[in-house]
Amino acid sequence: MLARATFFVALALTAPAFAEEIACEGAFAIDSSEARLIEIYGADNVETGIVPGPEGTEMLATTVFPGDPRKALQFVWWDEDNLRDPGNIELPSKALAHGGVHIGTTLAELEAINGEAFTFNGFGWDYGGFASFRTGALSNLPGGCHLSVGLFPHANLEGVDTMPVNGDVEVKSTDPLLDLMDVRVDTLSIGYPHPDFRD
Helix, strand or coil: CCCCCCCCCCCCCCCCCCCCECCCCHHHCCCCEHHHHHHHHCHHHEEEEEEECHHHCEEEEEEECCCCCCCCEEEEEEECCCCEEEEEEECCCCCECHHHCECCCEHHHHHHHHCCCCEEECECCCCCCEEECCCCHHHCCCCCCEEEEEEEECCCCCCCCCHHHECCCEEECCCHHHHHHCEEEEEEEEECCCHHHCC
16 A cells, blocks of 8 residues: 555634635534525625435535535535534535545545544445545544545556445455555545434
8 A cells, every 4th residue: 555644633614715624613513504604705605505416316505615616615404494503514626624634535545544444335326435434533523523535446447356346335445456446535525413413
């Protein structure tokens, strides 16, 4: 595997201009809301409506900086009536998440940041490549949020059997096949458990 990198703890993103790293406070806090997003980013930069969801579904979400993929944030709310209590926040392509995780981070780097190996869903379906961290440094983040990443293979392997890591299976990040596939972070999100299941 590649040499493992060391990263610093994330900083807060609380202003319209993105900082290099984000944390689960301010706009991203457990008690955030559409009203807070408007206050921070301005009404012209905040849009709430129906967006595509997984497996052909649709869902209600609030998007900050719609139309700008390098900055766009998408908030899905537990309390849709009041547009508050974020369940999931999709981060923009330019973001650095907790510990310096970013789009393009390798599996080796993720393991180094987390301090241990982890598991994720097999590739090739709507929830394919999805990883949330049950243990390790990325499993217990300040502010009570959890980090999720979408992983994707970047190597074009002809003649290599990748079926063991495809489909509805649990894949270990230490699987040697993944090094050949050059698996990297493709999407980033942070989220919170439902209010009924919080400590």
